[in-house]
Amino acid sequence: MIRFENVHKRYPGGREALSGVSFSLERGEFAFLTGPSGAGKSTLLRLIALIERPTRGTVLVNDQNTARISRRRIPAFRQRLGIVFQDHKLLYDRSVFDNVALPLVIAGASRREIERRVRAALDQVGLLGRESHAPITLSTGEQQRVGIARAVAPRPDVLIADEPTGNLDPELSLEIMELFTRFNEVGVTLLIATHDLELIERMSHRRLRLVAGQLTGDSGPEEQ
């Protein structure tokens, strides 16, 4: 589903964010991407979302070589990808409903379909009934759940998340992770970047460990 082959990413100025990263994530897998801040976790996720391109190496997503996806084709590619951000990236001049509906509107779903899927997504994250609220009136944890609802509403095959629990207390973090586990149970492939080791310890999932841009650990769930 996601495959990195000897991927390097060097930023202008010479800093190498990723060097020689190779791994493969199968369909329906759930993996954590760990490592200290600045280890390259965000860069790796950005390469998957085609926000950036690798300097060297190959990134395959959904069996597609991302190097062959032209700028014009990026929107269609991203429509099949769910992305959750640490800072939620919600639109604060729109209601919760409109935020979650955005990817569905882009994909050209019918109005009835949009309403059905938005409600289903909000139900999954426990925010049904808050459709007409403004995101700013919600707590940080709730806003993050709106962001997750937006990412899963179009039913993507792959969900990537960059520090989704970065601003949350342990209890809320666990809730979010349980949410991700439920998505994984219905077949979604997940790759979640986090440095919350305590949280990871409580869940038995594969761990990819990045240190200074290099993959230093890949422990499968079977080893735990």
Next chain:
Amino acid sequence: MWALRHYLGLHRANFIGALGRLGSQPFATALTVLVIGIALALPAGLRVLVNNAGAVSDAWQSAADFTVYLKLTVTAEAAARLARSIEARDDVASVELIDRDEALAEFRADSGFGEALEALDGNPLPHALVVRPASGIAGDVEAVAAAIDALPETDLVQLDTAWVTRLRAMLALAARIVDLATLLLGLAVAIVVGNTIRLEINNRSVEIEVTKLVGGTDGFIRRPFLYLGVCYGLMGSLLAALLVGLALLLLGPPVRALATLYGSGFALEGLSLGENAALLLGGSVLGWAGAGLATARHLRAIEPK
């Protein structure tokens, strides 16, 4: 079928969204619309002026009478005979004979040179014919005048169409100047809209970034801005049409009064329905073009980070 309905639904949502956005900042919107309205009202108003001047000159041209002065040797009977024969021509509508004696009497009475005329021996004035051609078109009038000029009894043909021709040439020049002004001011409107849209794009960069992140195509992101541009153009041209109408309303009575003094029933003609439609369409297209330029230039620069 539903794909089309969905597409139209998106456009409707974009249009309503654009109106809502304009309504949410009424002062800034009003200023922009005012600038566009004035920029469009200028060429539209000038065009109305040139059209009306053209109508006036057409009315003058149809009264293209000319005067034929006969040689002094031509007798009164010969002049009357000549008048009848010219009147019989197909291309002449009517001929009026002005007898030299009557002309002298009239001149003596009206001009105030009565005493000076006493000093002359005899009548210096010839018999004259005022010819009204059947057709008012400049070329036809000149053809008749040339034919009469060739007659042996004719001394001089005084054709008064030259100034009408000059006026027409001036009007053609004025129309060309209005065309140029239209072009330049149209460009200015597109630039004003483009700049306004550029600011709007900057204000909404977060929204654009998020939309790109969840898979929004360039077209999806561009569309609301294009609609905004069309709305600006449409509202500006509506204002321009109103301004032109208002100006005509204010100028109408004095123009009618002036025309009455000249014994004419002339009244100012405003923009026709077609011209008004062209103004609205042109304004919308200019707004769309300006927004198109701004989005082509600036949307690409906003990429997710």
